[in-house]
């Protein structure tokens with residue numbers, strides 16, 4: 396097979412760097428243009444020293460001239476920047492957007508949580524949601540999910556779809572700092588982060604709330620109410636999400652586990668841990684795997700699901716590569732691993 400020529404826009408950022416790390420191990424791709432903005436003109440080695448084989452490649456400007464002529468273009472740009480670039484790329488190019496621009500179907504939700512004009516809606520890149528893999532096969536445009544929506548949706552989807560919980564869920568999820576991107580931000584200074592844990596986006600205002608709501612509501616007849624609270628913790632990568640919802644009937648912990656085991660039996664990247672073992676972020680670092688565990692809090696009559704994901708891998712770049720594989724008709728797992736790093 397001829398190798399597919401792939402460009403990465405935003406190659407100097409965290410998502411772009413993780414994309415390139417994965418693409419360097421992909422047997423069917425050849426890495427083409429690498430673009431940036433403020434760092435255009437810099438050698439990649441100065442910005443992403445871990446990407447040794449690409450160290451001498453120079454970042455170009457993000458423009459239609461540099462991105463055209465590729466089979467696949469990954470966009471790893473700040474919110475609101477993808478629409479204009481994507482509009483200039485023809486349907487003969489597979490465009491995979493790691494940003495939020497095309498994730499939401501509801502323009503009013505976009506305007507409320509992001510502001511500005513909604514660019515549109517593309518096939519949503521979470522193949523493990525019911526029916527979604529079929530939508531992604533052969534797609535020419537893919538919107539990669541946000542990192543919190545990935546782990547929250549996968550942690551709750553089987554229970555919501557099976558109707559064993561009320562359509563009213565709570566998610567509290569702790570994220571590492573790379574989720575916020577590489578650009579300097581005062582709350583991410585080492586002196587603010589080290590030895591500290593903090594809540595942010597509290598009270599239903601975080602922009603991932605409508606995305607989680609959209610994913611879970613597709614699994615039921617009505618709207619699922621989502622209360623989402625993100626936490627920032629001092630680690631570079633990973634998200635640990637604790638999700639809960641009131642049970643609808645007298646279902647036991649064994650039965651809940653069975654619902655999840657059946658729902659994810661054939662999913663190569665979703666690993667339901669043996670009962671009694673709980674997910675931890677370290678186990679999924681650098682891997683495309685999601686680790687899950689579920690049980691029942693008998694006194695509260697609530698289901699508790701805990702999920703771990705690497706925000707930069709399955710939470711962004713790994714999902715993007717998985718979706719590229721589906722879009723191109725390749726083996727879905729090419730270039731991806733379920734093996735994490737420990738300790």
Ligand SMILES: NC(=O)C1=CN([C@@H]2O[C@H](COP(=O)(O)OP(=O)(O)OC[C@H]3O[C@@H](n4cnc5c(N)ncnc54)[C@H](OP(=O)(O)O)[C@@H]3O)[C@@H](O)[C@H]2O)C=CC1
Pocket residue numbers: 404405406407408409410411430431432433434435457470471472473474476493494495540541542573574575576577578706707710711
């Ligand atoms: N980090 C994460 O865990 C996740 C990130 N994402 C999404 O991926 C995208 C990239 O995020 P991330 O890598 O973390 O961000 P970074 O801040 O680390 O990187 C942003 C990248 O975009 C480039 N850039 C900045 N402004 C422009 C512009 N106006 N036009 C073109 N390029 C520009 C930067 O180039 P330069 O450095 O040269 O200025 C850099 O390469 C975002 O949409 C984010 O929401 C999605 C899920 C998770």
Ligand SMILES: CC(=O)N[C@@H](CCC(=O)OP(=O)(O)O)C(=O)O
Pocket residue numbers: 493494495540541542543570571572573574575576625627
């Ligand atoms: C720790 C941290 O700041 N995380 C980011 C989420 C990053 C991400 O997945 O999402 P997008 O692609 O939607 O930006 C945040 O809360 O804004």
